[in-house]
Amino acid sequence: MPSPQSRREFFANVVLGTAAALGLGALAERMLAFLYPVVAPEQSVEYPVAAAEAVPKNGGLVAHSPAGHVALEDDNGTLRAFSAVCTHLGCIIRWQPGQGHVWFCPCHHGTYDRAGRVVSGPPPRPLDPLPVTVRDGMVYVTLRVRPPTTLPDETPS
Amino acid sequence: MSITAQKYIVAVLSLALFAALVVVGRVESKREEVYGGKRAPLTAASLDPQLQRGRLVFVKYGCNACHGPAGAGGIHNLNAETGGEINGLTKVSETYTPAELAEKIRTGVPTVEKADPTGPEPPLHMPAYRDLIAGQEMQDLVAYLLSLGAGKPKSSSW
Amino acid sequence: MVPGWLGQRIPISIEALRRPLREELPVHLRFWLFWLGGTPLLLFGVQVATGILLTFYYVPNPAHAYDSVRQITLVTRFGWLIRGMHHTASQLMFVAVLLHMIRVFVTRAYRAPRELTWVLGVVLFLVTLGFGFTGYSLVYDQLSYWATTVGTNLIGSLPVLGRPALWMLRGGPDVNPNTLSRFYDFHIGVLPTLFVAVIVLHLLLVRLHGVARLQSDTRKETYDFFPDHVLREAAIGLVVLLALVVATMVKPPELGPPANPDITPAHIRPEWYFFPPYHWLKMVPMHVGIVTSGLFVVAMVLWPWVDEGLERVAPGKHLGMVLGIAGWLFTLVLLVLEALS
Numbered sequence: 001m002p003s004p005q006s007r008r009e010f011f012a013n014v015v016l017g018t019a020a021a022l023g024l025g026a027l028a029e030r031m032l033a034f035l036y037p038v039v040a041p042e043q044s045v046e047y048p049v050a051a052a053e054a055v056p057k058n059g060g061l062v063a064h065s066p067a068g069h070v071a072l073e074d075d076n077g078t079l080r081a082f083s084a085v086c087t088h089l090g091c092i093i094r095w096q097p098g099q100g101h102v103w104f105c106p107c108h109h110g111t112y113d114r115a116g117r118v119v120s121g122p123p124p125r126p127l128d129p130l131p132v133t134v135r136d137g138m139v140y141v142t143l144r145v146r147p148p149t150t151l152p153d154e155t156p157s
Numbered sequence: 158m159s160i161t162a163q164k165y166i167v168a169v170l171s172l173a174l175f176a177a178l179v180v181v182g183r184v185e186s187k188r189e190e191v192y193g194g195k196r197a198p199l200t201a202a203s204l205d206p207q208l209q210r211g212r213l214v215f216v217k218y219g220c221n222a223c224h225g226p227a228g229a230g231g232i233h234n235l236n237a238e239t240g241g242e243i244n245g246l247t248k249v250s251e252t253y254t255p256a257e258l259a260e261k262i263r264t265g266v267p268t269v270e271k272a273d274p275t276g277p278e279p280p281l282h283m284p285a286y287r288d289l290i291a292g293q294e295m296q297d298l299v300a301y302l303l304s305l306g307a308g309k310p311k312s313s314s315w
Numbered sequence: 316m317v318p319g320w321l322g323q324r325i326p327i328s329i330e331a332l333r334r335p336l337r338e339e340l341p342v343h344l345r346f347w348l349f350w351l352g353g354t355p356l357l358l359f360g361v362q363v364a365t366g367i368l369l370t371f372y373y374v375p376n377p378a379h380a381y382d383s384v385r386q387i388t389l390v391t392r393f394g395w396l397i398r399g400m401h402h403t404a405s406q407l408m409f410v411a412v413l414l415h416m417i418r419v420f421v422t423r424a425y426r427a428p429r430e431l432t433w434v435l436g437v438v439l440f441l442v443t444l445g446f447g448f449t450g451y452s453l454v455y456d457q458l459s460y461w462a463t464t465v466g467t468n469l470i471g472s473l474p475v476l477g478r479p480a481l482w483m484l485r486g487g488p489d490v491n492p493n494t495l496s497r498f499y500d501f502h503i504g505v506l507p508t509l510f511v512a513v514i515v516l517h518l519l520l521v522r523l524h525g526v527a528r529l530q531s532d533t534r535k536e537t538y539d540f541f542p543d544h545v546l547r548e549a550a551i552g553l554v555v556l557l558a559l560v561v562a563t564m565v566k567p568p569e570l571g572p573p574a575n576p577d578i579t580p581a582h583i584r585p586e587w588y589f590f591p592p593y594h595w596l597k598m599v600p601m602h603v604g605i606v607t608s609g610l611f612v613v614a615m616v617l618w619p620w621v622d623e624g625l626e627r628v629a630p631g632k633h634l635g636m637v638l639g640i641a642g643w644l645f646t647l648v649l650l651v652l653e654a655l656s
Contacts, residue, residue, distance in 0.1 A: 012164040016171075023171035023553070026178035034368055034393045048209045064216060066226065136206060138213075151382060152192060152389055163546040170553035177560045184564060185393055192389060 040147045050139045055079065060095035060102060067145040070130065071095070071103060075114050081132035081141045082116045088123040103127070211301025214294045223281060228305045237279040238270035250303045258299050263287035339537035340544055343528045348422075350551055351415040352521075355443075356514065357552050358408045361559065362446075365401040366503065373453065375499035377492055380455035381573045388568055399563030405447060407559070409588040412443055420639055423622070424527035430619035432524065435517040437616045442510050447586055449502040455495065460574035461583045463498070464490055469596070473605060490576070590653035591646045597653075611642075 049063040049070050060073035062084045069084035069092050086093050086105040093112065096104035101111035101119040110121030117126045131142040215221060215228075223243050225231050230245025237243070249258060265285035271278065290298060343349065372391060374383040387394040416436065419425060425433035452463040467490075471481030486493030538544065585593055596604040614621055622635035 008161060012161045012168075016164045016168045019168035019171035019175070023174035023178075026175050027556070030178060030181065030393045030396065031364070031368060034391055034397050035371055036392065038390055038392060048213060051213065138206075138209065149386075149390060151385055160542055160546070163543070163550070167546055167549045167553065170550055170557065174553055174557050174560065177557055177564070181393070181396055181560060181564060185396070188389075188395065189392070 038149055040149060042144045042146050044142050045145045046140050046142045048138045049081075049141050052079075052134050052137050052139050055139065062092065062094060063139075065141065065143065067143040070141050070143075071127065072132070072139060072141075073102065073114060079132055079134060079139065080114070080116075081130040081139075082127035083130060085128075086110055086123055087118075087125045087127065088121070093127075207297050207300050208304050210293075211297035211299070211304075214290065214298040215301055218286065218290060220298075223283070228302065232281075234269065234279045234281045236272050236276040237281075238272045241272060243281060246302055247305045249305065253303075255299050255303065258302060259295055262290060262295070262298065336541035338540040340540055341525070341528065342534055342536045342538055343532050344526055344544070345538065345547070348418050349526060350547075351411060351418050353548060353551065354411040354555060355408055355415060355439075357555055358404050358411060359510065359514075361404045361556070362401060362408070363507065365397050365404070368397050369401060370503060375453065375496050377455060377495050377574070380453065380495060381570070384454050384570060388570065395567050396560070396563055399566075399568040400559045402568050403559050403562045403566075405450060406587075407555070408443060409447065412440055416440065417643065420618075420643075421636075422527065422529060423636075425619045426623070427619070429520070429524055429527060432517060432520040433619050434616055435513055435520065437618075438513050439510065439517060440615075441612075442506055442513065444588065445506050446502065446510075447588060449498045449506065451586055452498045453495070453502060454570065455574045456571035457574055457578075457580045458571050458583060460490075460576065461579055462585050463494075465583060466585065466589075469605075472601060473609075584653075587650070587654065591649040594649045594653035594656075614642075 045067065047065040047067060049065045050061070050072060054063075055061060055072050055074045057074055058076060060071060063070045063072055071082040071084040071093060073080050073082075073095070082103075084092050086107065088105065088108055088110050091105050091107035093103045093105045093110075095102065098104065098111065100113065102114050103112040103116075105111070105121070105123070108122050110123040111119040112123070112127050113119050115126070116129060118124075133140050221227075223232055224246050225243075228246025228249075230242060230247075232243045233241060234243045235241065253261065263286055266283040267285075269279040269282050369387065372383055372387045372394070374380055384398070387398050389395075419433070419436070448463075448466060452459050467481055467484050470484065471477045473480065482488060484494075484497065485491065486497045584590075592604075592608050595608065598604075599607070618639070622639070625634040625638065628634070
């Protein structure tokens with residue numbers, strides 16, 4: 001049977017341990033939260049990426065937008081857009097037709113066909129298709145973008 | 158003072174710290190609310206079609222490679238009089254009329270002034286674009302450049 | 316031996332591990348005045364922790380420094396708390412260090428054989444001033460920029476060593492982009508390393524000699540390091556942390572207008588712990604001021620021997636104590652004068 005003394009001690013230890021865990025734990029959590037980056041939620045934004053006539057007939061090109069690289073292709077009059085980011089490890093693909101493929105990734109030689117499907121190489125999944133329209137001779141692609149973390153104008157005082 | 162009493166004192170202090178940090182959490186939520194309200198939404202639709210075309214001209218001829226994305230500047234040019242860097246373009250609306258800007262693009266900057274006269278020649282200079290950019294492209298480009306920095310959108314890209 | 320797998324790889328006896336915990340400390344250490352030495356060390360720990368966190372976001376480049384501080388204060392989660400604690404702790408550090416120095420001075424604990432401990436302590440004090448000076452310059456608002464310019468110019472006017480020291484500090488004859496990098500490196504690299512090295516020696520000497528007791532205190536009783544002393548230290552530590560958190564909530568960190576090398580603001584002042592020399596230098600001609608300030612620092616460093624000499628010259632007259640207290644009071648008066656002006 002534990003003595004009253006040692007029971008008191010035990011109880012005090014438990015209280016101390018819990019309180020210390022709460023206090024120091026809260027401090028540690030705040031410090032870790034500080035380090036975790038503040039990231040804005042994604043938004044869908046439409047960007048003009050190329051003049052419609054810049055896309056070669058039955059060909060393709062990689063266009064640049066402030067929100068990333070876009071692979072555009074013309075397939076007998078059908079305009080398609082994909083993210084030009086290789087699904088393997090993030091390199092930018094190129095229009096480089098070859099045996100059964102049209103898109104080629106220089107990093108590990110992944111290849112994709114006109115529908116964005118993987119033909120050969122290490123990429124684990126097809127290219128991400130992107131909504132695309134043409135207006136006034138301009139190609140517009142809808143991209144998922146995070147706004148950059150902006151600084152408010154004021155000075156803390 | 159007994160050890161047990163001391164343990165309780167430390168426990169109380171720890172809980173006080175915990176309580177203070179909970180209040181800190183509330184203050185932080187308030188800040189997050191205020192800050193969140195100040196974040197500018199991202200939209201490319203705020204640009205009219207001419208500015209959008211102009212932006213494509215800017216990229217097509219590689220202007221961004223020297224003047225930075227959206228003319229933000231920051232590209233080094235050793236010993237250049239413009240602070241050792243290629244100048245940004247966000248203030249051109251304050252110093253150029255549309256006609257002057259078009260002429261500047263056509264002529265380029267054949268020699269860049271040295272910051273230190275005894276130092277080396279700045280390696281980068283602006284080529285003359287008279288044979289490359291003209292007509293609608295030039296108009297769109299000038300319109301785009303004049304829009305940079307004016308009523309600066311809070312987001313750095315668009 | 317430590318049992319099993321771990322014991323084979325860390326060949327140390329449990330007894331050897333437990334021994335430091337069972338150390339007996341003399342009871343005079345329970346007196347609150349003797350806690351003033353540990354507080355600066357604790358605050359240093361806080362500074363290292365918050366400082367490291369701040370380096371994740373701070374950019375030591377004149378073009379981005381100010382905005383990175385704004386980012387920390389306005390955008391990051393709890394950034395205001397971390398930055399605020401870092402700033403508040405730096406203020407508290409000087410209070411704690413000064414109280415500790417006064418305690419050691421008044422109890423004359425610097426006398427033989429503890430003179431070196433005192434000397435190392437003064438070095439620590441100077442390093443702490445260095446931390447305050449370099450840290451403040453990193454914010455890169457108007458006060459930062461100009462206080463740094465004036466402060467380094469002052470160093471530059473020292474005879475002989477002044478100009479090389481100034482160029483070394485600034486990374487050039489004038490304030491230039493390298494200057495901020497250098498101050499940053501002093502603040503996060505050179506000074507912390509120096510501080511740790513000196514504090515280890517300082518603590519080593521304190522341990523070897525034992526904390527000096529008042530001559531009148533002849534008690535022989537002791538108390539345990541663990542859990543008694545540890546609990547006391549924990550309590551003090553928690554009080555300090557609590558004070559820092561609450562103070563930061565009550566007065567969150569601020570920023571002045573961004574640094575403008577073309578405009579000197581009407582009122583530049585260094586931080587309050589620099590008020591005494593700052594005011595002194597305003598009162599007397601520059602060279603007189605610099606020489607006398609230098610002598611003051613030398614007297615501080617060599618105080619144990621100065622005091623001993625005075626005691627020999629006029630035994631029992633406590634000239635050292637009188638002179639020392641006069642010195643402290645004079646410093647305080649200068650501080651108040653500057654604060655009120």
